[in-house]
Amino acid sequence: MGIFKKDTTNAKNNDKDVTDYQNDTFKSCKEMNMLSKSFKSCKEDSFVIGSMMSSVMGSGDKEEMSILEPDHHHDGVPGEERGAWSNQVEFFLSCMAYAVGIGNVWRFPYKCYKNGGGVFLIPYLTMLALAALPMFYMELVLGQFSQLGPNKVFGKLAPAFRGLGYGMLCVTMWVALYYNVIIAWAFFYTFASLTSSLAWAECSNWFNSPDCYLPELAMGCDQNTTLWNNTCTPISLYCQARGVEDALNSTHCSEAIAVESLHDRKSPAEEYFKGYMLLMDEDTTLDNLGCMNWRLAGCLLLSWIVVGACLVKGVKSAGKVVWFTALFPYFVLVLLLVRGATLPGAVEGVKYFLYPDWEKLLSIHVWADAATQIFYSLGPAFGGLITLSSYNKRDNNCQRDAILIALINSGTSIFAGFVIFSILGFMAQELNVPVSEVVEGGIGLAFVVYPTAVTKLPVSPLWSFLFFTMLLTLGLDSQFTMVETLITALYDEKPSLRKHNCLVVGGVCLVGLVFGLPMCLQGGFYIFVLLDEYSGSWSLLVLAVVEVVLVGWVYGTERLCMDIYHMGIRANRYLSYYWVLTWKISTPLLLSCVLVATLLDYHPAKEGDYVFPAWANGVGWGVALSSLLAVLPLSGLEVWRALLSGLPLSSLVTPCRFHRDTVTNMAITSSNNNLVEAAYGEEEIKSDIK
Numbered sequence: 001m002g003i004f005k006k007d008t009t010n011a012k013n014n015d016k017d018v019t020d021y022q023n024d025t026f027k028s029c030k031e032m033n034m035l036s037k038s039f040k041s042c043k044e045d046s047f048v049i050g051s052m053m054s055s056v057m058g059s060g061d062k063e064e065m066s067i068l069e070p071d072h073h074h075d076g077v078p079g080e081e082r083g084a085w086s087n088q089v090e091f092f093l094s095c096m097a098y099a100v101g102i103g104n105v106w107r108f109p110y111k112c113y114k115n116g117g118g119v120f121l122i123p124y125l126t127m128l129a130l131a132a133l134p135m136f137y138m139e140l141v142l143g144q145f146s147q148l149g150p151n152k153v154f155g156k157l158a159p160a161f162r163g164l165g166y167g168m169l170c171v172t173m174w175v176a177l178y179y180n181v182i183i184a185w186a187f188f189y190t191f192a193s194l195t196s197s198l199a200w201a202e203c204s205n206w207f208n209s210p211d212c213y214l215p216e217l218a219m220g221c222d223q224n225t226t227l228w229n230n231t232c233t234p235i236s237l238y239c240q241a242r243g244v245e246d247a248l249n250s251t252h253c254s255e256a257i258a259v260e261s262l263h264d265r266k267s268p269a270e271e272y273f274k275g276y277m278l279l280m281d282e283d284t285t286l287d288n289l290g291c292m293n294w295r296l297a298g299c300l301l302l303s304w305i306v307v308g309a310c311l312v313k314g315v316k317s318a319g320k321v322v323w324f325t326a327l328f329p330y331f332v333l334v335l336l337l338v339r340g341a342t343l344p345g346a347v348e349g350v351k352y353f354l355y356p357d358w359e360k361l362l363s364i365h366v367w368a369d370a371a372t373q374i375f376y377s378l379g380p381a382f383g384g385l386i387t388l389s390s391y392n393k394r395d396n397n398c399q400r401d402a403i404l405i406a407l408i409n410s411g412t413s414i415f416a417g418f419v420i421f422s423i424l425g426f427m428a429q430e431l432n433v434p435v436s437e438v439v440e441g442g443i444g445l446a447f448v449v450y451p452t453a454v455t456k457l458p459v460s461p462l463w464s465f466l467f468f469t470m471l472l473t474l475g476l477d478s479q480f481t482m483v484e485t486l487i488t489a490l491y492d493e494k495p496s497l498r499k500h501n502c503l504v505v506g507g508v509c510l511v512g513l514v515f516g517l518p519m520c521l522q523g524g525f526y527i528f529v530l531l532d533e534y535s536g537s538w539s540l541l542v543l544a545v546v547e548v549v550l551v552g553w554v555y556g557t558e559r560l561c562m563d564i565y566h567m568g569i570r571a572n573r574y575l576s577y578y579w580v581l582t583w584k585i586s587t588p589l590l591l592s593c594v595l596v597a598t599l600l601d602y603h604p605a606k607e608g609d610y611v612f613p614a615w616a617n618g619v620g621w622g623v624a625l626s627s628l629l630a631v632l633p634l635s636g637l638e639v640w641r642a643l644l645s646g647l648p649l650s651s652l653v654t655p656c657r658f659h660r661d662t663v664t665n666m667a668i669t670s671s672n673n674n675l676v677e678a679a680y681g682e683e684e685i686k687s688d689i690k
Helices: 015-031 039-046 088-099 102-106 108-114 117-146 150-157 164-192 235-241 268-277 294-311 315-325 328-341 346-354 358-362 364-378 384-390 398-431 443-454 460-493 495-520 524-534 538-566 573-600 614-629 632-645 649-653 657-670 675-680 682-689
Strands: 225-228 231-234
Touching: 088 315, 088 384, 088 398, 088 460, 102 108, 102 364, 102 398, 102 443, 102 460, 108 117, 108 346, 108 364, 108 398, 117 150, 117 346, 117 358, 117 364, 117 384, 117 398, 117 538, 117 573, 117 657, 150 164, 150 384, 150 460, 150 538, 164 268, 164 294, 164 443, 164 460, 164 495, 164 524, 164 538, 164 614, 164 632, 225 235, 231 235, 268 443, 294 315, 294 460, 294 495, 315 328, 315 460, 328 398, 328 460, 346 398, 364 398, 364 573, 384 460, 398 443, 443 460, 460 495, 495 524, 524 614, 538 573, 538 614, 538 657, 632 649
Parallel strands: none
Antiparallel strands: 225 231
């Protein structure tokens, strides 16, 4: 693509480079079929000399005028009113912190182990290159070029898709509600680590049940006893306690009932998580949610206070906080890796993590897991990336940022796998069991398995404190972006609210707290699981597919590439071909395949042995559909306006000319490249002005 011609050295100071710019720009007009006419017509169709510059993609037709009313007071205006990053490092760290989240620590290592070890990296990196990275870069471009949030930008690309951003905001709202609950849990465990001995290290606490099980204690029981009620209990008494009158022998209570079948063993860490922190009872269900857990509610309040305090001045304050929250997790991961590598059994744990199972490459589920993991890790289609980049200067090299952040994100996931499995290998050796018996993913890894593992380490409260502080900072980084996305949407809808930023930020956090409190009930964990299962699953993938089709085919990669060029971002011919091919073909295709696989793999929500009732799954479907229904009102309104005004339906899929004219002019100005002079010549422009 000619619009991505390689920069020459010292373009500003070398006359020959100016000539090259002229030739490159002229070639780009012809190559992109924007001007199969003449150079003069390219100029006439593309630029309005005076107060604004129109899109190079324009044809000057009336049909190109959007039916959207332009936001004269606000549309794409950079500077102090909307806010901006203090420097580009803060943007980079914020983007990196948003991408590198809790899932890199608690989900990727387990997914890698489960799906073939080191072999999983092949589909993982393939999906990164063909789908996740292109979409990540695309969203950075959309936000940086338009300097609008997700609720505004898509209507400017094509009025019929005006509601798409509101669907993304709906997903972000649901996820932000339960994500801060995870942060509240991390606060709880961080405070619980400030002690001389960890409460989940033994079975002698008031919240432990008779089924609490410590393997090291069980090793002291002989063949006629079993560990139960924190002591070695004779088999006959154990059988009686389980409702069987007498024991047949040391392995069977009766001919039909084996002793092993009666076990309902739970680790002290699991009982601490559910029995002490969540205060769940045996009869706790969605039909019996119980009372409010005020300790957890207090941690949730603290979580929202921290989020609000860090966002009270928008990206100005958030940009300062990420210097710590984005970098501290790496400090802890390095410490944990050094400690884990010195433990016995660490090598076996890492072998389990990386041992390749080549047959897994033939499984469609492995490829679907790889695509899902990298997609949710980088976080496109939530609106967060568009929001972060909308506070950028238009000449920022977001192409460089996208590639570096994607590589850092994947590298962090792999690095975290070494950290986690070195500790799990040590834990397995201590318990004298295979590594496969101690491996678990998701919440279980973060709040059950790893807390159990740190109890085996010397000075275990210190390592527990470091681990949960790391989880806390990882979670806060992602939460900052999600909440800032919602706040930015309010500001973009009503710019006058920026004068009352403390009230807006406080109001958003207060609403989040109120709607998050039900997850602090004794049965609130099941509400959490329900939201986690439905809020950001297949509905998010639908929005992602619509977004990439909109940009790649409706708005067009030609326009998008020219927007990139106007911002002064360059790529060689092969890299530009890569972006275009992935935006138009591989990304929508692969995301569509993942969407189909997700729907085919649907199963009703459950947690452990508890299967959610039908009404709960119905609520879950309502949550998922709400994100899609949020798209319809404003998109439908644009269709109605088009019909009333008599505009052709093609206007519904035509970019807003006024908006594109304005931001193109601003992009060219801020890119420090005088593309107008380079393309058309100073004398010709002066004559046009006269």
